[in-house]
Amino acid sequence: MSQRITIDPVTRIEGHLRIDVEVEGGKVAKAWSSGTMWRGIENILVGRDPREAWVFAQRICGVCTTVHGIASVRAVENALDLEIPLNAQLIRNLIVIAHALHDHIVHFYQLSALDWVDVVSALKADPVKAASIAQSLSDWPGNSVQEMRSVQGRLKDFVGKGQLGIFTNGYWGHPAMRLPPEVNLLAVAHYLQALDYQRRALQAVAILGSKTPNIQNLAVGGVANAVNLDAASTLNMNRLFEVKSRLEEATRFVQQVYFPDVCAIGGMYADWFKYGAGVRNYMAVPEFPTDAKATKFDAPGGVILNGDLANVKPIADWKDPFFGKNVTEDITRAYYDGSWDKHPYDETTDPKFNAWDPAKKYSWVKAPRFEGRPMQVGPLAQVLVAYARGDALTQKWANRCLEVAGSVAKAKLGPAVLESTLGRIAARAIRAAVISDLAMKHWGLLAENVGKGDTAVYNEPKFPTGTIKGYGVHEAPRGVLSHWVVIENGKLKNYQAVVPSTWNAGPRDGKDQMGPYEASLVGNPVAVPEKPLEALRTIHSFDPCLACAIHAHDAEGKEIAKVKVL
Amino acid sequence: MARVVVLGIGNVLNSDDGLGPYVARTMQASFDLDGDVEVLDAGTPGMDLLSLLHGAEAAVFVDAVRDAGAPGDVRRYDRENLLQASTRAAMSPHEPGLREALLSLQFRGGGPADVCLWGAIPENLELGTELSGPVRGAIPRLVEGVLAELRRLGIGARPLATPRDPDIWWERRAAP
Numbered sequence: 001m002s003q004r005i006t007i008d009p010v011t012r013i014e015g016h017l018r019i020d021v022e023v024e025g026g027k028v029a030k031a032w033s034s035g036t037m038w039r040g041i042e043n044i045l046v047g048r049d050p051r052e053a054w055v056f057a058q059r060i061c062g063v064c065t066t067v068h069g070i071a072s073v074r075a076v077e078n079a080l081d082l083e084i085p086l087n088a089q090l091i092r093n094l095i096v097i098a099h100a101l102h103d104h105i106v107h108f109y110q111l112s113a114l115d116w117v118d119v120v121s122a123l124k125a126d127p128v129k130a131a132s133i134a135q136s137l138s139d140w141p142g143n144s145v146q147e148m149r150s151v152q153g154r155l156k157d158f159v160g161k162g163q164l165g166i167f168t169n170g171y172w173g174h175p176a177m178r179l180p181p182e183v184n185l186l187a188v189a190h191y192l193q194a195l196d197y198q199r200r201a202l203q204a205v206a207i208l209g210s211k212t213p214n215i216q217n218l219a220v221g222g223v224a225n226a227v228n229l230d231a232a233s234t235l236n237m238n239r240l241f242e243v244k245s246r247l248e249e250a251t252r253f254v255q256q257v258y259f260p261d262v263c264a265i266g267g268m269y270a271d272w273f274k275y276g277a278g279v280r281n282y283m284a285v286p287e288f289p290t291d292a293k294a295t296k297f298d299a300p301g302g303v304i305l306n307g308d309l310a311n312v313k314p315i316a317d318w319k320d321p322f323f324g325k326n327v328t329e330d331i332t333r334a335y336y337d338g339s340w341d342k343h344p345y346d347e348t349t350d351p352k353f354n355a356w357d358p359a360k361k362y363s364w365v366k367a368p369r370f371e372g373r374p375m376q377v378g379p380l381a382q383v384l385v386a387y388a389r390g391d392a393l394t395q396k397w398a399n400r401c402l403e404v405a406g407s408v409a410k411a412k413l414g415p416a417v418l419e420s421t422l423g424r425i426a427a428r429a430i431r432a433a434v435i436s437d438l439a440m441k442h443w444g445l446l447a448e449n450v451g452k453g454d455t456a457v458y459n460e461p462k463f464p465t466g467t468i469k470g471y472g473v474h475e476a477p478r479g480v481l482s483h484w485v486v487i488e489n490g491k492l493k494n495y496q497a498v499v500p501s502t503w504n505a506g507p508r509d510g511k512d513q514m515g516p517y518e519a520s521l522v523g524n525p526v527a528v529p530e531k532p533l534e535a536l537r538t539i540h541s542f543d544p545c546l547a548c549a550i551h552a553h554d555a556e557g558k559e560i561a562k563v564k565v566l
Numbered sequence: 567m568a569r570v571v572v573l574g575i576g577n578v579l580n581s582d583d584g585l586g587p588y589v590a591r592t593m594q595a596s597f598d599l600d601g602d603v604e605v606l607d608a609g610t611p612g613m614d615l616l617s618l619l620h621g622a623e624a625a626v627f628v629d630a631v632r633d634a635g636a637p638g639d640v641r642r643y644d645r646e647n648l649l650q651a652s653t654r655a656a657m658s659p660h661e662p663g664l665r666e667a668l669l670s671l672q673f674r675g676g677g678p679a680d681v682c683l684w685g686a687i688p689e690n691l692e693l694g695t696e697l698s699g700p701v702r703g704a705i706p707r708l709v710e711g712v713l714a715e716l717r718r719l720g721i722g723a724r725p726l727a728t729p730r731d732p733d734i735w736w737e738r739r740a741a742p
Contacts, residue, residue: 166673192674195674212614
């Protein structure tokens with residue numbers, strides 16, 4: 001007998017996601033991923049000035065704002081072949097770094113940890129033992145006995161009042177929850193600390209970008225931060241050091257709390273290294289340029305097919321035609337008029353809705369393809385590509401993670417285990433640790449360059465008559481983001497954003513190939529169909545920027561459960 | 567961080583959902599506020615709300631709200647309304663972010679004790695950059711509502727002698 005579980009919209013207006021899974025014999029047999037809201041915001045941009053596109057692009061998504069601004073200015077600069085000053089590259093890098101640290105910390109503690117950590121069980125913990133476990137993981141000052149005791153006391157007050165507040169919707173006591181009470185308690189303590197440290201990372205974004213959630217300092221041609229070490233209203237010495245302090249605080253939290261927690265908890269759930277691989281083609285684009293011309297990068301790009309790390313193909317830079325020529329979007333199974341697979345420059349966005357039909361069209365999300373293949377993007381793709389390309393920093397953190405998780409699990413773990421649900425969560429922590437090391441490096445590069453007296457931040461764009469095309473890429477927290485522009489006589493003629501969650505959450509294509517969300521769910525265990533916690537773990541491991549909920553159906557289509565996912 | 571924050575919430579590319587940012591920008595352009603207060607177009611902040619609320623003692627939100635009534639009807643909700651676990655149907659399109667931020671701060675401690683939301687019922691949340699007639703018509707009442715909250719919180723507001731045009735950049739048409 002098979003049962004169907006559906007994951008359907010909750011409320012966030014930026015885009016909703018629905019997942020349908022058919023469960024048979026305690027496992028997922030089939031899965032469909034559907035976007036249930038039309039975005040099509042690209043259509044608003046046609047006819048506008050390319051210099052202001054980034055302001056609109058930042059509002060495409062309510063969850064990831066900064067990243068669309070970055071990709072948009074890079075797209076127009078790419079079309080113009082416009083170089084930007086070194087300071088501008090580095091200031092953008094620092095914004096990207098600080099934003100990513102914030103985003104990854106929030107994903108683990110606030111958005112996904114409670115799939116693995118049983119908050120209610122923490123009430124039974126021995127605080128002394130919890131502190132001693134925490135202290136064995138790192139010498140973080142927030143691991144004291146007092147801290148554990150105080151957090152447990154707060155939790156008791158909360159539960160004692162008969163309401164769980166923020167923890168209301170968790171699967172407390174679910175058979176798939178397996179951590180000892182002490183580990184649950186230390187995770188809750190770190191959950192609370194994460195609220196503070198993610199904010200510090202965001203403060204760095206706000207100082208550099210003038211504001212969050214929508215930064216204001218970007219410009220086609222560079223950034224709008226006047227740099228003068230001695231002037232009050234500019235990016236001066238004082239502000240630079242404030243950025244440094246915030247980045248240092250976030251770095252300490254990542255390296256002493258987030259990374260060790262993920263490795264240790266990962267080791268206790270090591271069987272989850274077996275589930276959720278799904279699409280084993282991976283893609284990452286180069287990020288963190290260290291020169292004005294963007295020829296050298298601190299995070300390499302590339303493509304891996306079928307998990308074959310030995311044959312990684314590099315994406316050398318932001319102009320590499322290997323990327324630019326091979327991306328298409330397929331609408332065979334999406335609610336758009338027609339049935340084609342087109343390059344973004346040639347795409348149209350003409351909505352044509354029909355009732356959800358898994359045999360035909362069933363999603364508002366298009367299906368992006370690379371050389372005709374579905375690709376998985378995100379921290380896992382980035383870590384595997386960097387690892388395969390020999391990036392020392394990535395190898396250092398990845399090996400350390402596998403070593404710690406392996407010693408907890410009493411097993412030898414190689415990079416191949418990262419191709420899994422748990423591996424995606426581990427890879428995000430590895431990427432956060434890599435980026436935290438890059439934070440100080442890029443801050444130093446900026447301080448050094450400004451110290452030399454270079455204050456240039458902007459090169460004025462000049463638009464030719466006639467048609468030009470370009471694309472801007474960004475390795476965002478959720479993976480490869482690309483914006484594609486066609487500009488005619490200085491006005492936008494076409495604008496397409498191919499976003500990370502489209503790569504991962506997209507539907508099947510004309511060849512019936514599943515997207516990464518869909519493929520990763522197949523074979524996933526589901527112990528209690530009314531409480532599909534395991535399916536949530538796999539979907540959450542991708543860090544979906546679309547809110548969704550789960551409905552469970554039996555084979556006759558009768559709903560047996562509806563579950564909210566954020 | 568200011569003691570009082572006024573946060574206009576919403577996606578300006580979803581028609582009436584731009585209400586919150588519109589009201590925030592209108593207030594910035596029209597009033598001189600006394601005291602420790604900050605008025606912001608916060609867009610769709612999600613988890614950024616935790617930062618925006620950090621250290622604030624009071625917060626006034628402005629947003630499009632889902633509730634029974636006609637488009638343009640103005641509603642006020644207090645902290646209890648916003649936190650109620652039973653109100654599973656969202657009152658505002660950004661309710662998960664808002665409610666979860668308040669709940670997180672409730673558990674952590676240190677969030678604003680005084681919280682309210684002024685909103686209007688939207689007519690249209692489709693892709694688009696303009697407010698509908700009924701929602702545009704609700705703006706003066708929402709501004710009045712926010713000013714009343716500020717007075718209650720001891721913050722004076724004087725209309726600017728020469729108000730500026732609010733910067734509603736998303737409504738500007740592409741140049742021909």
